[in-house]
Amino acid sequence: MQSSSELFPVALISAELRGDLSEDVYRLKPNNSPDPSVELALTRLGRATEEAGRGVPVVLLHGSFSNRRFWYSPRGIGLGAYLARAGFDVWIAEMRGHGLSPRNQNYRDNSVAQYVRYDLPAIAEFVYEQTGQTAHWLGHSLGGVILAAALGGRYLDDRRVRSAALFGSQISRQYWPLKIPLVEWGARLALRAFPYLSGRRLKRGPEDEPIGIARETMRWLGLFGRFGDREHDWWAGLAEVRLPVLAVSAAGDQQDPAWACRKLLQQFSEASTAFLLLGKDSGFSSDFGHIEMLVSKEAQSEVWPQVEYWLRHLQLPQALEVPEKAMA
Template sequence: MQSSSQLFPVALISAEIRGDLSEDVYRLKPGNSPDASVELALTRLGRFGREGERGVPVVLLPGSFSNRRFWYSPKGVGLGPYLARAGFDVWIAEMRGHGLSPRNRNYSRNRVSDYVRFDLPAIADFIHEQNPQVAHWLGHSLGGITLAGALGGRYLDEARVASVSLFGSQISRIYWPLKLPPVEWGGRLLLGRFSVLSGSRLRRGPEDEPIGLALESLRWHGLFGRFGDAERDWWAGLREVRVPLLAVAAAGDRQDPAWACRKLLEQCGSEVREFLCLGREHGFSSDFDHVQMLVSKVAQTEVWPLVEHWLGHRSLRGTGVQSVVLERRADIPTEPSSG
């Protein structure tokens, strides 16, 4: 079968009509990581009968224990179809071993570092090859953390990024027991007995997560931990980020609280930084939680139109919501450094 890409082997594994939408599913085999067995599923949603009209690309990344169905239900409902019907070229990525992406040989050792260093750059390159317009990126929870890591680690080419939206994403919540080395070591020993964390058993979602992600999180939150990999400090690198950023938190989110989501945004050096909290105090009909912020009937009417407006204007001004526009960081130079 002929590859759909000049970059690396890509197979179009399905092409379906879903009502008024077209659905193309690609499987990428980039071969850019130490585990050569990695394959990545990428779903493109377009308007049926208008496949040749490519709008601005929007790339959606689901969170932990999740897959493409977070954005796109079998009945054609979700933020993905909503944006496709609005004229955007929608791409839904599934990281290695999730959803339609088969489990790679070293699945249990997968880490966010692998998503950041290898998977996102390959996905970005293929989407740019298919549609060279500058793309918007949107991530929920772990998907947003992955985007933040890719930006802070300079693994995503900012020249190809129109904006980044982070929903319920943070890295600053402190788990004090993990600051005690014996607790962290004990946690590593306990988790090391498993190969995966079951989303169904933990009632967190339909997907499993490799134990490598949990061990990596322990390192981030340990006594001398940092948000990064062995080569780069992603947290420090966020100071150099220049792309427009939107951070959205939910007032009822107990997992990723609003103050921590805002702290991630404040760490970034972008000139355009906007923060929105979904709750009654800020003019919304209810205090959204971690999932309802994007997947609920009320999100369809109160949140999705705001996302569409942000993608079109890189601002929430004029929408009537009480968002916070952050001033530029005082410690960031006006022009990017030559380094």
């Protein structure tokens, strides 16, 4: 790979103008994990007229069964494009085997533990090398869970993360059958027969998910499970994070309910936190859903400006703040 970094091999696989935006796509080969075939795609967006004067970097992490198009459509629409037009230096990461990131040799065994131990630190170091600035990080759904895990496991800290925003992210919703050891063990064993879960077949999104993610999630939710890996208790580690953290939940989200998103935020007990509930009771036009919270016409006018405000001020507009008592 052609190197444009002193950290590890990096290839600039495309550099295009997309209307008023510049789009550079890098492929990173960190060589820092047991699987040397891992390569990660990272798309950089900025205003085409201001290449030399980019703003504060923002890293965006997609959720499960998704890719960079969640943040940035081929027509130049999305929160990523909106933030780039607002002057931010936007970096959109794609996890192993998603979007422009090729499937690695051990694709079926990919896990959150590998993402947070190897991939996110490599992305963070490359973004810092290229910009010289600490980035804001935003994650939707599983992307937010991955970001929280990296913070709780101390794989990311304030040297590379300016703030964290979690959209529709939680790990507390219970699936009671999985609390029965034989059921949980049997389900994990049955999943070993499949290399991946098909997002299109399950009608969950355009991408597949490696079966390792599903088996890992079942372990978290089991009777003696915990949010962590063998070396680190990520859940306990969240209590030591001191970054500004925003959690955003959608009132109509049945997949990741507001109470569970709020519980994840409350575990950041030493951090400066803010909680935003997207629903009619909070003054929004509707009770947003899990995807619609960021991808909808209503999100463009009602949610994206609040995200921009957070990134600039590290707090929400006073009228949208949820009091601490209401979060209890």
